[in-house]
Amino acid sequence: MEILNKIFVAPFADMIAAPDFLMQVLWEGLVSGVLYALIALGFVLIFRSSRIFNFAQGIMVVFAALTLVGLHEMGVPAWIAVALTLAVMFGLAVSIERIVLRPLVGQPDIILFMATIGITLFLIGFGEIIFGGENKLMITSELGIPTGDFVLEPFGGLLILQHIDITAVLVAAALVVSLLVFLNKTRMGRAIRALGDDHQAALSVGISLQTIWVLVWFIAGIIALVTGIAWGSRAGVSFALEVIAYKALPVLMLGGLESITGAIIGGLMIGMLEKMFEIYWGAPLLGGNTESWFAYVLALVVLLFRPQGLFGEKIIERV
């Protein structure tokens, strides 16, 4: 009986009794969700245009953030360091296309996937050689990102909104809107979508596979840099950040591998639901640390009913 109470009654009673706390939980979930969505977007873009599941997206977040911090440590002013980091990410995109992807054109998807695992391991080793393994401070204030907080008192309670988190949400939203405009309103954006819709048809009308691959890997690099700055501002930059990127996997399972809308909604759903579950059910019933697995269980449940994810395209293969 007590267990039923803990599942069906107590959590909702808690939410009603402390609505300010519920708002804080939802806000924290939203912030995490936005960042999960950003990482997932990097995966989706590359998958849509090349059918490559880019396992290296997580380490690209770390690599971009460490490059930015590393350049600044060398005395480069913050915003010039951002520009140089973008140049490095562009160089990385070109290198990956030239050295790894181009020779593998036409190979089975699994080979390309394995190649991205290789890129991940290379970037970990290379990054540790160049930047070392110590936790580094993100150059938050140097970039002009506000670091204070708004303390609100809804329902006579307490709600703390960090300026960093608000900035992360706004920048992420702006990035997503820019991306959607780019994909829908520009020639290159339409070329990316065309390649995603029908590879052969896109190639037959003269769309350059190499150019598009460099472009999507570079956009994934930009997303990685924004995500790295946002996460790094919260807890510093280290190689431990890479594991957070794996949170994008259930987001992709939930939202669908090819859907930008799915990545965004999936990210927000997982961010908020995992936080709600951990606070109101996970900690009281299971001793906590449910965030490690909750998102995967949620995604698996969705897959049982919609194998293509909530927003993925239904795959019909005729024999």
Add this chain to the structure above:
Amino acid sequence: MKTFTKLALASALSLGLAAPAFAEGLFAPNLTYRTGPFASTGIPLMDGQKDYMTLLNERDGGIGGVMINFEECETGYSTEKGVECYERTKADAIVTQPWSTGITLQVLPKTNTDMIPILAPGYGFSPMANGKVFQWAFNPPVSYWDGASMIMQYLSGGDMGSLSGKKVVLLHLDHPFGKEPIPVLEAMAEAYGFELKLVPVGLKEMQNQSAQWLQIRRERPDYVVMWGWGAMNASAIAEAVKTKFPMENFVGVWWAGHDADLKQVGADGKGYKSISWSMPQPDSPLMADVKKYVIDAGKSTVEDPNSVFYQRGLVISMFLAEAISVAQAEFGVAEINAEQLRWGLENLNITDERLAELGMTGMVPPFSTSCSNHTGHSGAWMLEWDGEKFVKASDLLMPDAEFIAPLEEANSLEYAEANAPWPMNEACN
């Protein structure tokens, strides 16, 4: 030049071992984690360990005339890689330094048959203190249970009864290391009437602790005790600041007292505390020698030689060097073997006088080990972050031996029974 040195070091590490074995000398491998999510904690500690041995090799020609081969084997804090490193190095090693409670627990049974002492200063399985059961394992100068005892005594102001009715959160890594203080804290909660709440942090959530700190906000604890390692610590401290938790009621274990983690929050972290069995002494004669023979000679990769962790690394290697020296004197040979080193580790006598001779006065409390006491239970100081650096915030605190000893005895015997047949040192009283 520094980048080049890092490149060379990392290239060597990526091949598994940092340096080729010397043809001669004492082989004392270190199972390091300079890479991976815990590297931020590992690098300064391992720099300190390596630099102390480099100092002895450069200044004194080794120990007792024998050079020390302080080879590193990189584990990335992975238990599997750690066991692999142990297997790879055990043939010629006189000691193994596993550097993770997970690795320690894995190699613990093997050392009985391989007859290699484990040196796990300030970490590992707390009942290893019982030398009668754990003949080959040493965790000087204090165990995690000692640490938990000293933290609670400090928070109680010396009167454990005053904790009655209080609520204490243990924010811990969800890993064998993070779970280590739970048995003793649960026993204390029952004995002294305080409420203990466990808040685990998963390895994948180390840098994403908002849920844990929301839970802490809801629990409204009087104190938060942190058993964190690596990237977990910086995130926890940042979240504590963010959620406006009173920092003076936030205390970490000695691995959660890294200067770099606190520099991230600067003045906002003022009041945060960390129990520590080592204390940096930047002006000590030892540091002058380290600077002269190691750092200025370009033989070190250290970034902040005055940090708590770097100087703790020096202290850790001093334990090993002293054990080697004691064994050499006892057995009359310079090139001692693993069994002779085991004797040395069992007969450490780090007095104030000896620390003064080593130029390390005040860097670690005096302690001694024995056949039955493989920890030494030296005591520790509470350090406090003043906004810029850690400063000493207490006199020497001592663990409650009367409370801990029966738990150590019971748990060590339980371990031996669970791993029977387990060899006991019957000569030990």
